[in-house]
Amino acid sequence: MNDIFIRTENVGKVYGTGEAATTALREVSLEIGKGVFACIVGPSGHGKSTLMHLLGGLDRPSSGSVWLGGTELSGLDNNRLAAVRREKIGFVFQFFNLLQNLTARENIETAMMLAGVPERRQTERAMELLALVGLADKANNKPSQLSGGQQQRVAIARALANDPDILLMDEPTGNLDSAAEAEVLAILRDLHRRGTTIVIVTHNDQIARAAEQVIQVKDGRLVS
Numbered sequence: 001m002n003d004i005f006i007r008t009e010n011v012g013k014v015y016g017t018g019e020a021a022t023t024a025l026r027e028v029s030l031e032i033g034k035g036v037f038a039c040i041v042g043p044s045g046h047g048k049s050t051l052m053h054l055l056g057g058l059d060r061p062s063s064g065s066v067w068l069g070g071t072e073l074s075g076l077d078n079n080r081l082a083a084v085r086r087e088k089i090g091f092v093f094q095f096f097n098l099l100q101n102l103t104a105r106e107n108i109e110t111a112m113m114l115a116g117v118p119e120r121r122q123t124e125r126a127m128e129l130l131a132l133v134g135l136a137d138k139a140n141n142k143p144s145q146l147s148g149g150q151q152q153r154v155a156i157a158r159a160l161a162n163d164p165d166i167l168l169m170d171e172p173t174g175n176l177d178s179a180a181e182a183e184v185l186a187i188l189r190d191l192h193r194r195g196t197t198i199v200i201v202t203h204n205d206q207i208a209r210a211a212e213q214v215i216q217v218k219d220g221r222l223v224s
């Protein structure tokens, strides 16, 4: 058994109050080991993204606790929570969210600047990350000069800019065709081999089959 890296205990999330309240998660307790490739699956609207947001400290639970590498996130104020996100977590979303006026390399360097990577290291490290996702030759292309799959690979390289302990992804192939999906899956397998902890929300069967741990969410609860 791997060391536990992520742990939730009886996590619940309610959005809104009174008649408008929506319960998105109920009593979710789970553990994800260090270096594990895990995926979160389940029907649309049943709480997958909510769970990912709580694991990554993008939002706070209404009840229960989330631990990341021994730190209980709910015990942190907003500044410290932001520091955990900046230093320990890489995020990838469905719609890439690259800065359109910057090149692939500059997008990654910008993330490094925010993460406090020394300026003299940024370009070299950005090029290493672009090489890791197979795009060293596209470093000077802007997002509009890249395919969807290539843009998502840049987004993955950017998510690695802070050398994160964990990579959290929400439907990273949701906007890609099957060839681009395969490119992204190949990179995930490679990152997993290198020991990165990966948690990915996906509707994609191929990715779910590649994962070691499948977390199934239905009606806001874990299905065992």
Ligand SMILES: Nc1ncnc2c1ncn2[C@@H]1O[C@H](COP(=O)(O)OP(=O)(O)OP(=O)(O)O)[C@@H](O)[C@H]1O
Pocket: 015, 016, 022, 023, 024, 042, 043, 044, 045, 046, 047, 048, 049, 050, 051
């Ligand atoms: N910010 C919010 N405010 C109010 N309700 C929300 C908010 N975010 C999510 N919800 C509700 O919480 C429930 C779970 O949503 P969530 O996005 O976690 O589902 P999901 O399983 O990721 O869905 P999908 O597969 O469609 O992305 C849904 O009923 C949704 O409408």
